[in-house]
Amino acid sequence: xxxxxxxxxxxxxxxxxxxxxxxxxxxxxxxxxxxxxxxxxxxxxxxxxxxxxxxxxxxxxxxxxxxxxxxxxxxxxxxxxxxxxxxxxxxxxxxxxxxxxxxx
Numbered sequence: 001x002x003x004x005x006x007x008x009x010x011x012x013x014x015x016x017x018x019x020x021x022x023x024x025x026x027x028x029x030x031x032x033x034x035x036x037x038x039x040x041x042x043x044x045x046x047x048x049x050x051x052x053x054x055x056x057x058x059x060x061x062x063x064x065x066x067x068x069x070x071x072x073x074x075x076x077x078x079x080x081x082x083x084x085x086x087x088x089x090x091x092x093x094x095x096x097x098x099x100x101x102x103x104x
Contacts, residue, residue: 001017001020003022012063015064024099042058044093051097
């Protein structure tokens, strides 16, 4: 699954792909403050390459909240990620890598 900023909001794509977990931002980070504000409701940037997604934001995503299969898939993803240090024990946030997408 991936989170992408479309210039006005953050959208969730490929929501059933629990093997890929990333944040895609436009450009090369030149609009960093605007991007950080856009993503603030779902998590926080640790670095330009690491973003922590709040578990509550995932669980409450409008298109996924009422899907038991999706919630179970998220449970399994978190269980597999935790032993690798990809789940923050204190906050429950899940680590995603950040990719920058070329703008045309």
